[in-house]
Amino acid sequence: MSGTIEVRYIEESDYGDWVLATRRGFLRPPVREDQDTSVTPSVMGIEPARTQGAFDGGRCVATFRTLPRELTVPGGAMISADAVSSVTVTATHRRRGLLSRMMARGLAAAKERGDAVSILVAAEYPIYGRFGFGPATWVTDWTVEIPRARLGRHELPDGARIDLVDGAEVRKVGPELHERVRRLTPGAINRTENFWKLYTGEVELFSHPWTEPHHAVYRDATGRVDGLLTYAIDDVWDGKMPQDTLTVRSMTATTPEAERALWRYALSVDWVVKLASGSRPPDDLLPLLLGDPRAARVTSHADFMWLRVLDAVTALEARGYAGTGELVLQVEDADGYADGRWRLTASPEGGQVRATGAEPDLVLDVRELGALYLGDESAVRLAALGRVEERRPGAAARADALLRTPRRPWCPETF
Numbered sequence: 001m002s003g004t005i006e007v008r009y010i011e012e013s014d015y016g017d018w019v020l021a022t023r024r025g026f027l028r029p030p031v032r033e034d035q036d037t038s039v040t041p042s043v044m045g046i047e048p049a050r051t052q053g054a055f056d057g058g059r060c061v062a063t064f065r066t067l068p069r070e071l072t073v074p075g076g077a078m079i080s081a082d083a084v085s086s087v088t089v090t091a092t093h094r095r096r097g098l099l100s101r102m103m104a105r106g107l108a109a110a111k112e113r114g115d116a117v118s119i120l121v122a123a124e125y126p127i128y129g130r131f132g133f134g135p136a137t138w139v140t141d142w143t144v145e146i147p148r149a150r151l152g153r154h155e156l157p158d159g160a161r162i163d164l165v166d167g168a169e170v171r172k173v174g175p176e177l178h179e180r181v182r183r184l185t186p187g188a189i190n191r192t193e194n195f196w197k198l199y200t201g202e203v204e205l206f207s208h209p210w211t212e213p214h215h216a217v218y219r220d221a222t223g224r225v226d227g228l229l230t231y232a233i234d235d236v237w238d239g240k241m242p243q244d245t246l247t248v249r250s251m252t253a254t255t256p257e258a259e260r261a262l263w264r265y266a267l268s269v270d271w272v273v274k275l276a277s278g279s280r281p282p283d284d285l286l287p288l289l290l291g292d293p294r295a296a297r298v299t300s301h302a303d304f305m306w307l308r309v310l311d312a313v314t315a316l317e318a319r320g321y322a323g324t325g326e327l328v329l330q331v332e333d334a335d336g337y338a339d340g341r342w343r344l345t346a347s348p349e350g351g352q353v354r355a356t357g358a359e360p361d362l363v364l365d366v367r368e369l370g371a372l373y374l375g376d377e378s379a380v381r382l383a384a385l386g387r388v389e390e391r392r393p394g395a396a397a398r399a400d401a402l403l404r405t406p407r408r409p410w411c412p413e414t415f
């Protein structure tokens, strides 16, 4: 019975047991006695005050933690986000309400701290809607058949260059580059020092054995680092013919020039016949950069970052709006956090949100607000699905004109 199981914030003395529980929950092989997992908590950046465990007879059987993150919203502002991670329940203890208990406590703590939203990367689609989260960003993975791509000859812009660098150099230039990338990318979050250590293999997580990747840095004519591509290449030969695949681990850039140049570089490495793009924004330049876009086949297209609005006023006032207009939204939130009827007055100068008694234009659950918030989902589409109720004709289209963004939001990493 879940009543006999204690759900609580952990202490340092729980670290070892808690880490083993996350491994069990994520179905990783059991740890042998001679294997040392003691470094894992510091690499993961565990903060006991934000880390819960469920304990049955003193043994950890469920895990849940949150990370303090800044989330870029449309318009370029950054809001404080409670990033949920390491959610597991051991197979013997599933479906007894342990996730529900940890989530209820986690969301209450985030609201109390003043976080405007909670975010997470969902392992499976059906898990988090019931807790008020909606899919806010999506990702597409492509596989490019390079011999069919018709890339043509191409030059770097005058004075620009691409250099292969080692992990130490990435730790020097990567953080500053990402600070610029994330300001330009609604849906992106800040990266910690630990992120860069893991990215470059300076430290390793016991659960993720490391293989050294290649790093290519794009510099513009002034020497400014505008892009970073990290990739691995396998070494496959068929008789005397190379059949290598280049797999992108990460690619971010601050300018379209850098992005185009890094894709072209990756698509023109000798011996490589296939490129696996990794998870990209669905409107990535990649397919249309090819002479034959059909050479890029979609290998996966799925929801990625889910978002739960905790404070409708702060969240909606923080983001930018392309158009000018007013909208009365009735947000239904069973947990009460974002519940209310809100009048949004938006213009390119910003948004103002006030509680109102006026008739609503749209009635929607907080999940749908999460899906709409970063500009990715369409209110017209949700209305057609019956998930947003349009009380005034044309209100969903007006909402789209205010909320949607020219490029789709994207979160470049799992957290």
Ligand SMILES: CC(=O)SCCNC(=O)CCNC(=O)[C@H](O)C(C)(C)COP(=O)(O)OP(=O)(O)OC[C@H]1O[C@@H](n2cnc3c(N)ncnc32)[C@H](O)[C@@H]1OP(=O)(O)O
Residues within 6 Å of the ligand: 025, 026, 084, 085, 086, 087, 088, 089, 090, 093, 094, 095, 096, 097, 098, 099, 100, 101, 120, 121, 122, 123, 124, 126, 127, 130
């Ligand atoms: C942000 C991240 O870390 S994502 C990683 C999530 N973790 C995983 O996927 C690891 C494998 N799965 C698990 O560990 C567990 O199944 C969890 C954490 C997903 C769910 O934990 P549980 O304690 O079983 O969830 P809980 O009992 O609170 O379920 C609440 C409700 O959600 C439903 N639910 C929970 N998980 C799922 C799921 N994977 N698919 C569909 N429904 C689900 C339950 O059926 C229940 O519904 P009900 O109230 O109508 O009966």
